[in-house]
Amino acid sequence: MTFAVILLGVFGLSSSFSSATQMGLSDKVLVFPYETDFSFVALIPQKEMGLRAFTLCMRVATELPEERQIILFAYRTADFDELNVWREKDGRVSFYMSGDGCFFHLPPLTTFRSSLCLTWESRTGLAAFWVEGKRSTYQVYKPGHIIRPKGSVILGQDPDKHLGGLEAVQSFVGEVTDVNMWDYVLSRSMIQAWHYGHKVPKGNVFDWATLEYEVNGNVLVVDDD
Amino acid sequence: MTFAVILLGVFGLSSSFSSATQMGLSDKVLVFPYETDFSFVALIPQKEMGLRAFTLCMRVATELPEERQIILFAYRTADFDELNVWREKDGRVSFYMSGDGCFFHLPPLTTFRSSLCLTWESRTGLAAFWVEGKRSTYQVYKPGHIIRPKGSVILGQDPDKHLGGLEAVQSFVGEVTDVNMWDYVLSRSMIQAWHYGHKVPKGNVFDWATLEYEVNGNVLVVDDD
């Protein structure tokens, strides 16, 4: 797969290697069965992602070893990694908005599903991860920053780390489900409700139940049991 | 103990070292008190084990050190290890069907009893372990494969790893109980029900309560307290 094809996939255009756009993933899980530099799922947001705040939630499980870098979420515009979420080589979980990142010590990702949310607000810069509904310590990260719109979101790969191709050693292997995103910070009680599978306001950027998505490469869409 | 005698034991024939066949292990635990190359329990299935899917469950506890290989379940036909479940030297839990295995990072087996299930389905190849009712990440393993019938199942030893004898260093030491097997994949809710000791459909391959078995060597059948 060449860089050109990657970009087509990343930016939501059809390519000979990608499936047609599909809708809705209620009670479904995305399984990335092995390491590749070509398997990913593009997510089409419901609204432009010019964001001054957000809550991003997902449930994720992986068998990858602790010292392996893993991309968990990638939102990229033409020139910037607008919002990338990583599990770092040293085990920390991090996110990056157009430059240096913000790092958290969280319980390790394991073969069992973890519920993971990330909240950030431009006004104060307060950023936190939430694991199983419990908030990490706040960090102050890029107060005043605005995430740019008109980019593309993908799961499974870091779309542009090196010119000319995706990197298998950064790819996601495992399962991801219930990816939801809001353009505001959910309260503690809402995040806990989401963690326990209770009713919460639907994600207005991404709503797993009605999500428009496009599978590329080898990714299985399986029933959640 | 010679290889000939081992094979007699393994394949369910009577030998001078094995007890007569017995029935039913309700509220009983098998205790393998120390490392041997001759102690095992043969399990006689209720139906032929030509399997396109299965669920295998057991409760298991061991004091063996983490870096010790341990056989947890062995089903062998004349020429193949049809279904072997291991705790590997590196701590992972694995299973093998006629060749290369499939490896999972699970919480360690300890001196406290763990409930462990394994599910696999030929159609998709989806394989997972379930620890305390929680599913591991799915792996895709040998889609289309069929487990062959007319073999023998034993607990406590790997029957044919090396021609000429069993290996003490692979033997099981500890307690095992509640071994059940179905020729289909149980749902999450059924596996959780089994974990909590609630009523579930009886295993149609092995049902601990009515299990036909044969003790060989030094294995204690004790009341579960």
Next chain:
Amino acid sequence: MTFAVILLGVFGLSSSFSSATQMGLSDKVLVFPYETDFSFVALIPQKEMGLRAFTLCMRVATELPEERQIILFAYRTADFDELNVWREKDGRVSFYMSGDGCFFHLPPLTTFRSSLCLTWESRTGLAAFWVEGKRSTYQVYKPGHIIRPKGSVILGQDPDKHLGGLEAVQSFVGEVTDVNMWDYVLSRSMIQAWHYGHKVPKGNVFDWATLEYEVNGNVLVVDDD
């Protein structure tokens, strides 16, 4: 920032770098966003701190690495560290009253909030930490000792470790909330009630809801969500 200015801050006098005294922190959290040698919060006690017994409680979260020394609470009079609470380099939690300390092995402080209480009584010397409402083993520490009054309490820095300045490498980074202190030992049931956020007698030395405090340097007062 010079030593003189620090002392002004520590001893509750106004300085050009410190905010005016404020009252009450109900539903607020103090966020110390990064390592400094100048950020701290001075707490003004409701009564003189000549103490023959006490209960000190707080909720605390930190991202600091395990091998990093962290000051958690510091009460100093002119010549003595009257009551300092530390997370030590070796991970133990300790407290010191005018000299050698008393060390406890507790679960590690993490990015998630821990509830931490410390009780001590002069008559018996019985000292214990309480984590999430569970008591550590008692230790006998300085029976007969009396904590001296007319000092100052600060959070975030160790005020006098080295003449001429605070040490960034001992500073607190993270979140602290719900700091309460009583001049007697609360019962187990009261400490558990406090842990769960239930109603308990208001702290008569410090009561978070009505606390008089003074922010110095870069400390955020944010809503607890």
